[in-house]
Each structure stands twice: as structure tokens, then as C-alpha cells.
Amino acid sequence: LSERLSGVFDRLTKRGALSEADVDEALREVRIALLEADVALPVVKDFIAQVREGAVGEAVVKSITPGQMVIKLVHDALVKMLSAGEETATAISLNAPAPVPIMMVGLQGSGKTTSTAKIAKRLAERQGKKVLMASLDTRRPAAQQQLAILAEQIGGRSLPIVPGEPPVAIAKRALQAARLEGFDVVMLDTAGRLAIDEELMDEVAQVHAATNPHETLLVADAMTGQDAVTVAKAFKDRVSVTGIVLTRVDGDARGGAALSMRAVTGCPIKLLGVGEKIDALEDFHADRIAGRILGMGDIVSLVEKAIETTEQEEAERLARKMQKGEFDLDDMASQLRQLLKMGGLGGIMGMLPGLGKMQKQLEGKVDDKIVKRSIAIIESMTPKERKHPDIIKASRKNRIAKGAGVQVQEVNKLLKQHMDMSRMMKQVSKLGKKGLMRSGLAG
Numbered sequence: 001l002s003e004r005l006s007g008v009f010d011r012l013t014k015r016g017a018l019s020e021a022d023v024d025e026a027l028r029e030v031r032i033a034l035l036e037a038d039v040a041l042p043v044v045k046d047f048i049a050q051v052r053e054g055a056v057g058e059a060v061v062k063s064i065t066p067g068q069m070v071i072k073l074v075h076d077a078l079v080k081m082l083s084a085g086e087e088t089a090t091a092i093s094l095n096a097p098a099p100v101p102i103m104m105v106g107l108q109g110s111g112k113t114t115s116t117a118k119i120a121k122r123l124a125e126r127q128g129k130k131v132l133m134a135s136l137d138t139r140r141p142a143a144q145q146q147l148a149i150l151a152e153q154i155g156g157r158s159l160p161i162v163p164g165e166p167p168v169a170i171a172k173r174a175l176q177a178a179r180l181e182g183f184d185v186v187m188l189d190t191a192g193r194l195a196i197d198e199e200l201m202d203e204v205a206q207v208h209a210a211t212n213p214h215e216t217l218l219v220a221d222a223m224t225g226q227d228a229v230t231v232a233k234a235f236k237d238r239v240s241v242t243g244i245v246l247t248r249v250d251g252d253a254r255g256g257a258a259l260s261m262r263a264v265t266g267c268p269i270k271l272l273g274v275g276e277k278i279d280a281l282e283d284f285h286a287d288r289i290a291g292r293i294l295g296m297g298d299i300v301s302l303v304e305k306a307i308e309t310t311e312q313e314e315a316e317r318l319a320r321k322m323q324k325g326e327f328d329l330d331d332m333a334s335q336l337r338q339l340l341k342m343g344g345l346g347g348i349m350g351m352l353p354g355l356g357k358m359q360k361q362l363e364g365k366v367d368d369k370i371v372k373r374s375i376a377i378i379e380s381m382t383p384k385e386r387k388h389p390d391i392i393k394a395s396r397k398n399r400i401a402k403g404a405g406v407q408v409q410e411v412n413k414l415l416k417q418h419m420d421m422s423r424m425m426k427q428v429s430k431l432g433k434k435g436l437m438r439s440g441l442a443g
């Protein structure tokens, strides 16, 4: 595959921004890579269309080919799609009155019983929770024993087995026992089937209705190929799945199922099973799975390095200017753009000694709208005004305000901000001259 890709890159010429042809050509290869990773076809189609829209017109970083740039954009889009947004969303939630019911659903052999024990062990060890495990698998002979044995292995507790008891009754008994004995969590391990069937789905739905689980975790094998969509849809339609546990991530499957399941259910992937042992459970990291699905890690890190270098060069250029006491409005705009892109103050701010404290103060207060408005104001100025802000008097201010679609006060505020910043930069550069010289930035 990588050979095919480098072929594409050779053919693509270097340009400032990604053209439709650049994007389409690279995305053809991405499409194949995703299908090879077993991402379901409809998910691939949607994903590609989404990336295509965002990629056309994006800037190509220096020393990087358009094709490589597209791969990096694809990678970023994958990470974004795979991650749940908030960090905490990938943790199992116990934010409900005890005993908190957690229900495990999925096909037979997907790893429900093993994952039940793994999660119980983790909750006990890491959070000191008292966990009761109950097997509702009355179909497979010895399925209930399997969980009892695992419970014993981890020094945990499982519900005593009553032969012939139906699943819903077991679930209710488990909840009651947990209430009486002061358990924090009840894990309900359900029966699976080799394929989705109505009988199974009815059973799962009944247990769900009877226990109202706080978390319903869909356990899925990372090797599930194009079937992932069918499985995820079926479970999502019958019970409200709250999270996904992806198992057999230790195998050589590229893990396309992760993307398919995430896309279909909209649920976060919460945990990864990485082996048969009880400890083989890992937190989910979107960037790792994205790298695995795309299988183009070399290109991604190449582009990341190039972006870093470019940013570093820009930061160094600014640092030199500032040291000479030159911080004009172009520089300010450049800083603001950086701020928007990174969602925080990196670059030059991080490089100047003594700015750490201010950086902390400014962080978290970044409002995209205000930043964008500031940039618009600067863009409405002439190059001369940007270089020499002191020439901006009343009539120029009016013109600039009109151009940026803001009030004159906003222009005044921005000019004052610029003055404050440039004064502060001068002070800092005096203080930190030694530090800057040492890091080779002194001009």
C-alpha cells in the first residue's frame, strides 16, 4: 500500500493549497486503506465525503506533498470521529445510586464474559468498588460456571447459580442481592448468539427494561468486519447502548470495526480488550486506533514534524522581531491565528521566558469569536497601518471598523491590546535576553 501511495505523491505537484484533484487522488487510496482495515462500506463513504469537504482549500505545509497533507487531515478526522469529545466520556460512569447496574451485550464469543470479569477487577482495584457479577446466559451450558470461575480468580463475587432460572429473574435477583449486601456495582453478563436473531434481541430488551442499566456496553470483536454495522444497529435499536468495549485488539485486525461501531451507535469506545488474561484491558486512545486503521503512521508523523518545524520557524522569527522591540499588528494577527488553530497559547508565548504565568491566565479564556473578530479588524487595515499602528487616527479607525463590521470601540480596544502586548514583550525580552541568547534565538 505504501508503495502505491508514494506513487501518488510523486505525481502530485507542490501547491499552496489542496485542490479538488489533489484531495480526490489521495482519498482514493485512503478509501482502499479503510476498506482493507474492514471499516464498513457505508461508513467509509460518509467519512470520505466529510473529509473531502474539509480538505479542499486547506494549506499545504512547506516540504510536504499535497497527498501527504491529505493523509494527515484524514488522520485528524479519524481521531476526531473516534474520540468521544470529553475525556471523561470514555470512563465507565458510576454516577448513579448504588448498586449501579451495568449490562453487557453482544454476539456470542465477542468477549462479554471475559470483559465482565476484567471490568469488575478494574473497578475493584482502581476505585475500591464492591462488584457483584451475574451471568444471565442460560443458553450455553456452563456459561454461568465460567463467570463464577472468573469471579473466583479475581477474588470477586458472583451471584449464586439457581438452575433453571430465566434471565430476567436472575437479573432481578442480582439487583436485590446487591442492594441487601451493599454492593456498589452489579454487572449483568448476558447471553449472545452467533448472529443477530429476534429471540436474543427480545431477551436482551427484556433484561434491559427490567433492570434499567446505567451503562449498557456493547462488546464487539475487533475482527468483526463489514458485519459491525448490522450488529451495532441491531443492538442500538433494541437497547440504548451507552458505550463500546472492543475486544481482541491484540490480534492483527486493523480495527475498522471501531470506526463502524462508533459511527453507527454514536457511542464512545470505552475500553479495549487486548488479550485473554484478566488484566488485558486498556483505556481507549483514539489516536492509536486511528493510526492502526489508516496504517499510514509514517506519513502522519512526517507531516506532524513538518508542521512543528514550520511553527517553530515562525515562532523564532517572531521572537527575533520582538527582541528588537518590533511587534507590529501583522505579528499580532499571526499570533492570533496560531491561537485559533491550537486552541491555546503555544508558539512564541511558550518560548519567551517569564510568560508561563500569563499564559496560564490567558488559557481557558480564549473565545474563538473574539479572536476571529480581532483578526478581521487587523485584516481591514492597510499594510502601512499594520506596520505603524500610531498613524491610525479617528478617520482611519472609522474606515477599519466599517471594513471589519465592528464598532469603533472594538478597534480602539484592539489597538490598546496591541500596545499592552508590545510593551510587555519589550519588558520580557529585556528580562529574558540571556535565556533567549542561550536558546539561540537572539538576533
Ligand code: GDP
Pocket (backbone or CB within 6 Å): 106, 107, 108, 109, 110, 111, 112, 113, 114, 115, 192, 219, 247, 248, 249, 250, 251, 272, 273, 274, 275, 276, 280
Ligand atoms: P462471550 O461469549 O461474549 O461471553 O465471550 P467470552 O468472554 O467467553 O470470550 C470468548 C473467547 O474469547 C474466550 O476464549 C476469551 O478468552 C477470548 N477473549 C475475550 N476477550 C479477548 C481479547 O481481548 N483478546 C483475546 N485474544 N481473546 C479474548
Ligand code: MG
Pocket (backbone or CB within 6 Å): 112, 113, 114, 137, 143, 189, 190, 191, 192
Ligand atoms: Mg459469555
